[in-house]
Amino acid sequence: MADVMIVIPARFASQRYPGKPLAPLRGKDGEAKSLIHRSWEAAMRVEGVSRVAVATDSQEIVDAVEGFGGEAIWTLPECRNGTERCAEVLGKLDAEPDLIVNLQGDAPLTPAYFVESLIERMAADESAAVATPVVRVSASLYETLAADERKGIVGGTFAATSGKGHAHYFSKRMIPHFARDEVDDDKLPLLLHIGLYAYRPAALRAYVEHSPTAxxxxxxxxxxxxxDMGAPITVVEVAPPEWDIWELNNPSDVEHVENSLRIMGVS
Known part of the structure; x- marks a missing residue:
C-alpha cells in the first residue's frame, strides 16, 4: 500500500476574506468549528492516508491546528500557491511519502472518495505524476454556468482532456465549445474541475524548479x-456527491457551506 500524506495549505491573509481559515462553521448539531478544523476533519475521513498536516505561514493557524490536536508545518509566506506550499513541506520531511495530496484549506465539503479515487488511480498507474478529479456537468448546472459566463461571472474551472484521460488544458471559461442543441443532456462534454491534487514527490520538486508561466x-x-513543463496531468472523473461542493471564498458563502455540512450529517 502506498504511503500517502495529505497536506492542507492555509493562508491567514486573504484579500476577499481576511482570517478565513479561522471562520466558524456550524454543523448539523449547531456546533461551531473553524474552517481549517472542518477541512482537517474532511482529510481525516479519507481511507489509506498515513499522515495529515496543515501547511501555513500563520502563527494563528498553527495555534488553532495544534489546539484541536492536529499537526501544523510552518511554510514561507513567499509560496505563491498550494502546490508550492506542498513542495516546501516535502523538503521538510524526514521520510518521503509515495504521494502527497493537496486538499485545499477552504474545501471542507470534499468527499473522501474524491481523494481515494486519486490514490487508487496513482497506485494503478506508476507513470502518473499528477492526478486531479473532475465532475461531469449536468444540464441544470450548465444553464447556471452559461448564464453566469454571459454576465462575466466566473462559475468554476473546466478541464479539456484527451481520450486517454490526460489534461489538454484547464480554463475558467467553459471548454470545449460545443453546440448545445446538438448534445444530449446526459452527454455534455463539460468537466468541472475540483481543486484537489495528488502528486508524486518528483513532480513537486520539478514544479518549484520552474518559474510561474504566462x-x-x-x-x-x-x-x-x-x-507548460510538459508534465502530464491525469484527470479522474468522479461521481458528484449528494451535496453542493461550495468553497468558502466570501463571508456570504458561510450559509451555503453550513447547509451542505447538514446534508452530509457532519456535527
Missing amino acids: LEQLEGLEQLRFL
Whole structure:
C-alpha cells in the first residue's frame, strides 16, 4: 500500500476574506468549528492516508491546528500557491511519502472518495505524476454556468482532456465549445474541475524548479505550470456527491457551506 500524506495549505491573509481559515462553521448539531478544523476533519475521513498536516505561514493557524490536536508545518509566506506550499513541506520531511495530496484549506465539503479515487488511480498507474478529479456537468448546472459566463461571472474551472484521460488544458471559461442543441443532456462534454491534487514527490520538486508561466498567471490556475513543463496531468472523473461542493471564498458563502455540512450529517 502506498504511503500517502495529505497536506492542507492555509493562508491567514486573504484579500476577499481576511482570517478565513479561522471562520466558524456550524454543523448539523449547531456546533461551531473553524474552517481549517472542518477541512482537517474532511482529510481525516479519507481511507489509506498515513499522515495529515496543515501547511501555513500563520502563527494563528498553527495555534488553532495544534489546539484541536492536529499537526501544523510552518511554510514561507513567499509560496505563491498550494502546490508550492506542498513542495516546501516535502523538503521538510524526514521520510518521503509515495504521494502527497493537496486538499485545499477552504474545501471542507470534499468527499473522501474524491481523494481515494486519486490514490487508487496513482497506485494503478506508476507513470502518473499528477492526478486531479473532475465532475461531469449536468444540464441544470450548465444553464447556471452559461448564464453566469454571459454576465462575466466566473462559475468554476473546466478541464479539456484527451481520450486517454490526460489534461489538454484547464480554463475558467467553459471548454470545449460545443453546440448545445446538438448534445444530449446526459452527454455534455463539460468537466468541472475540483481543486484537489495528488502528486508524486518528483513532480513537486520539478514544479518549484520552474518559474510561474504566462498561462498560469493569466488564468490564475497553478496546475497550468505542469502542462507548460510538459508534465502530464491525469484527470479522474468522479461521481458528484449528494451535496453542493461550495468553497468558502466570501463571508456570504458561510450559509451555503453550513447547509451542505447538514446534508452530509457532519456535527
